[in-house]
Amino acid sequence: MNTAAPLDVDLALVGGGGAASLVLAALDRHGVRGLRVAVIDPVHRRGQDRTWAFWGHPGGDLDPLLAASWCQVEVATSAGRRVLDLAPLRYAMLRSGPVYDRAAEAERRLGVRRIVAPVDALHDDGGHVTVHAGGDGPAVRASWVLDSRPRPPRRPGRTNWLQHFRGWWLESGVPVFDPARAVLMDFRTPQPARGVSFGYVLPVSDRYALVEYTEFGPRPLTDAGYDAALAGYRDLLGLDPTRLRVREVENGVIPMTDGPFEARPSPRVVRLGTAGGATRPSTGFTFSAMHRQAEQIARALAAGRPPVPAPAYPPRHRWMDAVALRALDGGGVGGPDFFDRLFDRNPAERVLRFLDGATTPAEELAVMGSTRLLPMVVATGGDAVARLRDRLRPAGPPPRTGEPPEIR
Numbered sequence: 001m002n003t004a005a006p007l008d009v010d011l012a013l014v015g016g017g018g019a020a021s022l023v024l025a026a027l028d029r030h031g032v033r034g035l036r037v038a039v040i041d042p043v044h045r046r047g048q049d050r051t052w053a054f055w056g057h058p059g060g061d062l063d064p065l066l067a068a069s070w071c072q073v074e075v076a077t078s079a080g081r082r083v084l085d086l087a088p089l090r091y092a093m094l095r096s097g098p099v100y101d102r103a104a105e106a107e108r109r110l111g112v113r114r115i116v117a118p119v120d121a122l123h124d125d126g127g128h129v130t131v132h133a134g135g136d137g138p139a140v141r142a143s144w145v146l147d148s149r150p151r152p153p154r155r156p157g158r159t160n161w162l163q164h165f166r167g168w169w170l171e172s173g174v175p176v177f178d179p180a181r182a183v184l185m186d187f188r189t190p191q192p193a194r195g196v197s198f199g200y201v202l203p204v205s206d207r208y209a210l211v212e213y214t215e216f217g218p219r220p221l222t223d224a225g226y227d228a229a230l231a232g233y234r235d236l237l238g239l240d241p242t243r244l245r246v247r248e249v250e251n252g253v254i255p256m257t258d259g260p261f262e263a264r265p266s267p268r269v270v271r272l273g274t275a276g277g278a279t280r281p282s283t284g285f286t287f288s289a290m291h292r293q294a295e296q297i298a299r300a301l302a303a304g305r306p307p308v309p310a311p312a313y314p315p316r317h318r319w320m321d322a323v324a325l326r327a328l329d330g331g332g333v334g335g336p337d338f339f340d341r342l343f344d345r346n347p348a349e350r351v352l353r354f355l356d357g358a359t360t361p362a363e364e365l366a367v368m369g370s371t372r373l374l375p376m377v378v379a380t381g382g383d384a385v386a387r388l389r390d391r392l393r394p395a396g397p398p399p400r401t402g403e404p405p406e407i408r
């Protein structure tokens, strides 16, 4: 047992992955100094363990770190290819290495205390949070905690899908990729019995690209299943395997669910990243919301306010996503058809802002109006009935009073 006096900090980042790295960089960028910060994570993240693709306006703080960006992307179905002009936005690719490096630089400048240990529990007494970490590290007492440890939603969703994928970084000795354009979604892949599949291509040069196979659906594939699907997609692209080298492999599983991720489980604990609801249920995109919230947190702390960001997405967007997921899961709406119609009937820029939760209600009506009406009406009805049923279900036991809440 560790009997040393606790380490007192103003801010503890519990989990030091994507969301926390963006917060550290934002604190540094906003010139926040004199704040006592600790990062507690059993792993000190470094190097390339993931690649983030996202869209946004050019000219932000991340621009110097980008591996590539594209003003045009393609969406392909068996019926044809659609080239989308994204202006004034652009699609961008960011590898994790530069983000973790940037966070490490920020840590040095901010004088952050790094504790390499897993956090088992948080005790919030309303005035401070005690962070219980395993190992020999000191106990930490923080005024605020930003907790990004991966966790499931508070209760299972009505639809519980996963976005699961494998990507190969492919290198060719001769030009085979078009670096001017990324493939956002290519639905020509064989579609699973339940769910949606697509491939995509993120070229860094005419000889080097990340080629991925992705499924939205209830269950991940086996190792062999991903390799076979990805090889099939490579062949569909007309790439000759004998002239390619797989330089790196990237795997991932991201929740796509309407289950609730609690963003504020207790007064002084704020959840961030996927654990805080930053993953958009209908697409799995997470990065832009994490980046937005990191900026809000840094601004708040720089102004002496509590580090509490706005919700990752407006509630009406979470509702629309719940309906869309239900329609896709029920099979009433086909995935390729759903996304193809969105891009066919709306300017690309509107669809992308919609997916970021940044559209007006009138624009949202236009976006939702471009999907097939009948299955969406059926899904909306089904969602309403399921919500009503949940409300009428007897509540669990009330929380005990008189004790500080413990958050695992």
Ligand SMILES: Cc1cc2nc3c(=O)[nH]c(=O)nc-3n(C[C@H](O)[C@H](O)[C@H](O)COP(=O)(O)OP(=O)(O)OC[C@H]3O[C@@H](n4cnc5c(N)ncnc54)[C@H](O)[C@@H]3O)c2cc1C
Binding pocket: 014, 015, 016, 017, 018, 019, 020, 040, 041, 042, 043, 045, 049, 050, 051, 052, 053, 054, 117, 118, 119, 120, 148, 149, 150, 250, 251, 252, 253, 254, 272, 273, 274, 275, 284, 285, 286, 287, 288, 290
């Ligand atoms: C391979 C991959 C590719 C992705 N690509 C994209 C993309 O292109 N676009 C996009 O928008 N989103 C993408 N995502 C989704 C999302 O952006 C990432 O998962 C992102 O890293 C989420 O950030 P996070 O901080 O929530 O989680 P993470 O980055 O996973 O960080 C969580 C941290 O918590 C730490 N931790 C775990 N247990 C404990 C504990 N007990 N105590 C303390 N710390 C703990 C972990 O070690 C980890 O460092 C991708 C995800 C993956 C896995």
